[in-house]
Amino acid sequence: MSMSPIFLLIDDDTDDTFLFNEVLQQVNPAVTFRSAANGQEALDTLKSTAALPDVIFLDLNMPRMDGRQCLSALKQDHRLKHIPVIIYTTSSHPLDIAQTLQNGAACFITKPTDTRALINILAAIAANVHSNLEDTLHTLRDDVTTFVTG
Secondary structure (H helix, E strand, C coil): CCCCCEEEEECCCHHHHHHHHHHHHHHCCCCEEEEECCHHHHHHHHHCCCCCCCEEEECCCCCCCCHHHHHHHHHHCCCCCCCCEEEEECCCCHHHHHHHHHCCCCEEEECCCCHHHHHHHHHHHHHHCCCCHHHHHHHHHHHCCCEEEC
């Protein structure tokens, strides 16, 4: 029996965090949702918890420690570097996409304006987080316009 997945969203936008959690509970109530308001808060929490998330959704533009700095810190930490990091941001800037994928992000999602797109993304990731996440991300890339993988 597999453990229910844990999703961590690192985002300073409370409306986006609320929507993300609402959609996630709708598509898969078994997923445990955690959130942090910035990279520093997330790293502090991750360093003190035994139950690490199965996947991290990371916003780029946040106070204290932004997503770029947080991604770099996550990928340098031996306990955390294996966790897939999905960039989840309002940016669709090619440089942001290139740099984050180069620095180890599993994929880059520009926050969809359409809730149905978010439902599709979270449903697919929640269903496949323990098995074939990489294939799922590549499939999503073909379906969802706001989606980029390495």
